[in-house]
Amino acid sequence: MNPSESVPQEKPEEGRPFHLEGIALGRTFRVNGGSLQVLEGVRFRISTGEFVCILGRSGCGKTTLLKVVAGFLSPSSGRVLINGRDVRGPGSDRCVVFQEDALFPWLTVKENVTFGLRYRKKDGPRGLPDVDRLIESVGLARFKDYLPREISGGMKQRVALARVLVLHPEVLLMDEPFASLDSQTRREMQELLIALWEQTGHTVLFVTHDIEEALLLADRVLVMDKSPGRIREEIPVALPRPRKPETAEFLGLKRKLLETIGD
Ligand SMILES: Nc1ncnc2c1ncn2[C@@H]1O[C@H](COP(=O)(O)OP(=O)(O)OP(=O)(O)O)[C@@H](O)[C@H]1O
Ligand SMILES: [Mg+2]
Secondary structure (H helix, E strand, C coil): CCCHHHHCCCCCCCCCCCCEEEEEEEEEEEEEEEHHHEEEEEEEEECCCCCCEECCCCCCCCCHHHHHCCCCCCCCCEEEECCCCCCCCCCCCCCEEECCCCCCCCCCCCHHHHHHHHHCCCCCCCCCCCHHHHHHHHCCHHHHHCCCCHHHHHHHHHHHHHHHHHHCCCEEEECCCCCCCCHHHHHHHHHHHHHHHHHCCCCCEEEEECCHHHHCCCCCHHHHCCCCEEEEEECCCCCCCCCCCCCCCHHHHHHHHHHHHHC
């Protein structure tokens, strides 16, 4: 069944469509002969250049939602729209960074970063990006000829970030990309991501189960419920960047999110 047939054809609002939109998204899986409803009625609207975090407990369906938005999984119901057009599969307008990014072990840092450009024409609409500058901007200039096994976990995630930024996707989808890093490295990566986002203006949908991470990064936090996964609440984060977790405003929002996610 065409997913767009299962819900009323809701039109984007007059004027400019939302950059990224989910309408009544549902997803079920067949498990042990039964059916598991993981997402139900998920709805979100994200404007161009917005940084939105999806916050939810383990198993609530965050990765499933991201895969549906990426086009790796089709929704069982509902629609995903980019600039008002239905997503029907993966596309070069979206790139995903996962928790453990599988770099090609036999390629150097620079070769990993440029891998996705192999079919990009030099004289195409965007030409070829300045890869060395990008590698420098993620702090890996000295390591560009190293192999993945010769660099740390944090450095690998820097490569993973450079590898998607080099493609200039319209939407960056991130699934707990810093979850396996120590807290210090994680903070550095969060700061780096925000700095790069401020320069490039990508639209970012970032999944995390960490309240502090969501508040450090997002313009808006969408809190997800479990069983079935849906957006329970939307919390705007109007704090100036760089954000400081020890300020009263930050702590106030943290308490609010703890209460929201806790019950
Ligand atoms: N391919 C699949 N087949 C069957 N069930 C699945 C599949 N993918 C996910 N699920 C189930 O969907 C639910 C949500 O999984 P998902 O990975 O989306 O959660 P999550 O919020 O990303 O969790 P975590 O925070 O641990 O990464 C889980 O119960 C999981 O077992
Ligand atoms: Mg997950």
